[in-house]
Amino acid sequence: MRRKRSGSLNTPEMLAKKFHGKSQKRIVLQRFAEKARSCSKRRLRRYAFHVASWFACAPPHYIPGPLEMELLLDYLFKLGGGQLPGRLQKVLPQTLASLESMQLPGSALEEMRERLRKTLYRFRCCRSRAEVDLDSEAQEESEVERREEDEEGYEEEHAGREASAESCEVRAVEAVRLEETEEEVLANGCEDCDRLLHSAFSKEQARQTTFLASEFAAMPEDSAPPHLFRKMNDWSNMVNREKLAFLKKLQLASKKGGSQSVLADAICAVAAALSAPRTLLECTDGTWECADGADSSAIAESDTAPKLQHRVRSLLLQLLRDWKANGFDSSSIHMTLMHVQRQLSTFERKVGDLGLAAAAPDWLAIRQTLEDLLQPASDQGAGESKRKRTPLLPYYSTKEATAQALTALGGAGTLQQVRVHLRNHPDLLAGANASNLERILTNMRLIRYCERRGKNEAGEDIFGLPAAPRPRGVQSRQGGFVAAMQTPEATFFGPVRPCPQSASRDYEKLLHMREIMTPKALVDEVYAWDGAKVGKGYKGRLRR
CATH class of the missing domain: 1.20.930 (Transcription Elongation Factor S-II; Chain A)
Incomplete structure (x- = not known):
């Protein structure tokens, strides 16, 4: 037991x-x-x-x-x-x-x-108890407001049923006037937008649509589709609970699949819910500036649900990829795609690089998909056929940057110290930018360019600059040096040697065998070489 x-x-x-x-x-x-x-x-x-x-x-x-x-x-x-x-x-x-x-x-x-x-x-x-109490009070206030809105909606509906034919006729006239006002806003480029909206909506509704109208005022006349404007207006008038339910409904509809028109309508709805990219600092502050410089903190406060915009970005990316996979014509959603592209271009014009935005991987993936959909079909097919997997940076660029970082650190340092130094001085890495800097630092291997000098107290390896130039075709490995030769069929590694000179002789041996042997015979010979290894070549692995 x-x-x-x-x-x-x-x-x-x-x-x-x-x-x-x-x-x-x-x-x-x-x-x-x-x-x-x-x-x-x-x-x-x-x-x-x-x-x-x-x-x-x-x-x-x-x-x-x-x-x-x-x-x-x-x-x-x-x-x-x-x-x-x-x-x-x-x-x-x-x-x-x-x-x-x-x-x-x-x-x-x-x-x-x-x-x-x-x-x-x-x-x-x-968080402190005071902050938690503030959050709970805010939730209670929002719940009270929601109940009051429901009661007002019920009273209005009840009053509408008992209204006379004259009041119904007045409401019909107001609805026609509302449609004419919206068409006039779109046709005139939203000039004198506050006056037109005030005649059709209440003051509260006009305040909520100010940001949307100001955004479309900066657009050309042919780039502001009315259906997108209406969907943006509907999204701004939703509460967070309704927004989450709306996104879940669109997500379920996208999984079921459908016709081109259904998918186009879903893309338009999600694009209307998409907020413009922001930097991490702006996300922390909770406010940002619109395209025309107007403060849109009210719009920002409406999207305070957890991961709400993350859901929007993920759903938009999935819908765009589904559109591309089905091979639909992008001309039917060209205006919607240009609206999203305009948001990305505005951020790049202000900040400089989309990689500096919060949730940068999502935005970069959306931009890549947009470019694939907006380019002509012939260019798209040619780009996919010629696309290759290329290294992040050339070998010599990373090697020179590593040497400069170790020199600044006193001639020796750990991998983490070199990464921190290069992160603070990204100009040392020729060809690096904010979008691929972290990937470059993650894939960096100091053993390829430096010599191991021992370990520090934390058990991390300490690297230093090599005392003498390393011979051609020699790579550093744990415990010594090896000869490395790459061919289209395979990559050949010699045995581990204690000094670079011995590994250099192995490299000369590999070159000589390559001249006198066929690729298959060379693979068999290296497999039989004690301590040597055969890896994958840049055109695939050659079967024995």
Whole structure:
């Protein structure tokens, strides 16, 4: 019979003591990073509790490394929404307090701590009681307003049924006047928009549509489709509950499939709900500027539902890809596509690069799909046939940037230190921009350009500039050097040698065998070479 355990051993204090007592923390960090990539949501929350406990119950005067802070940030991003477990709700505020009390050296760690603070403040348990009360009061006020609107709607409907024929006739005249007013707004480029809207709508409705009218006022006359204007007006008058239900309905309709007209109508509706790109700072402040400089904080406050605009962007990208996969003609949705393209161009004109926007991967994917749909069919087919997988940066560019970074660091440094230096000085990487900088730094391998000098206290490898130029065809490996030769059929690696000169002789041997042997015989010969390996070539793998 199993004995019942009196208490759990996985307390924050025990987990922190176990982690900080290890000499090889890097191995633990790598194991938790691998778990974060492929584990379920239930296990993800369990591992997030472990990582948060390392910070919450850290020893006094403890300074976390960049790997630990990146790992915590990764887990916090992947927690998502919903109710958190009780122990996570208790340990996350302790983690926030511990982070704020740490004395971190360097601007890089300070920036990472600020990112962690902003991420932790997203959770309700990490905010103060006053902020939580304000949120609850705001929810109660919105609920009261919704009930009052429902009651007013019921009274108006009841009064409408009992109205005389004369009042019905007046309402019909007002409806005709409303349609004429809207057509006049679109035809005249929305000139004197406030006067026209005031004659048709109430003051409250005119205030809600000011932003939409000002946006279309800056458009050419032939680029403002009336149906898109109406859908934008409908979206602005919805509450968050109605917006979520509307997006779910469109998502279900897109999964069922349909005709070209149904898909075009769905794309138009989602494009009307799409907000313009914003920078991270503007998202933090909660306000941004419209195309004509008008403040649209009222529109921003209407989209405060969690991940509401994320749903809109994802749904728009899926619908555009479905349109492209079905091979429909893009001329029927050309105006809608140009409206979205205009939003992206306005952001690029103001900020400079779409990669600096919040949720940059979504916007970049939308822009790529728009370009594919807007270009002619002949150019699109030619572009797809000629598209190849190219490296992010040339070899020499990354090598020179690494050498300059190590020189600035005193001739030696870890991979993380080199990444931080290049992130702060992106001009060293010729050809890099804001959209691919992080991918370049992630794929960087210092072992290809530098020599390993040992390890630091945290167990990280220390790299330095090579004492002598490395011979051609020689690559550095853990434990020595190898000869590497790439062919269309395969990539050949010689045995690991203790010095570059020995590996250079292996490279000359590979070149000689390539001259006198067929590709298949060369593969068989290298397979029989003790310690040598055969990899995939840039045209595929040659079967033996």
